[in-house]
Amino acid sequence: MSDATAVPSGEAGTLHPPAISLREAWPWTLFGGALLLLTYLVGFGEGAALHEWVHDGRHLLGFPCH
Numbered sequence: 252m253s254d255a256t257a258v259p260s261g262e263a264g265t266l267h268p269p270a271i272s273l274r275e276a277w278p279w280t281l282f283g284g285a286l287l288l289l290t291y292l293v294g295f296g297e298g299a300a301l302h303e304w305v306h307d308g309r310h311l312l313g314f315p316c317h
């Protein structure tokens with residue numbers, strides 16, 4: 252008696268990756284992107300990148316600053 256094989260009987264011949272719909276995946280894509288951005292800002296940017304990002308956002312919204 253072995254429980255090592257997790258393939259259900261009847262689906263043994265159809266080995267394919269589980270279908271992930273875009274509707275289910277996009278929050279994780281967003282989460283992953285935000286996590287990467289946060290990692291970059293905290294780990295490599297050291298605040299300067301965050302400042303530049305906010306600054307760029309200010310320009311994008313049409314605020315004159317310099």
Ligand SMILES: [Zn+2]
Nearest residue numbers: 306310316317
């Ligand atoms: Zn500016």
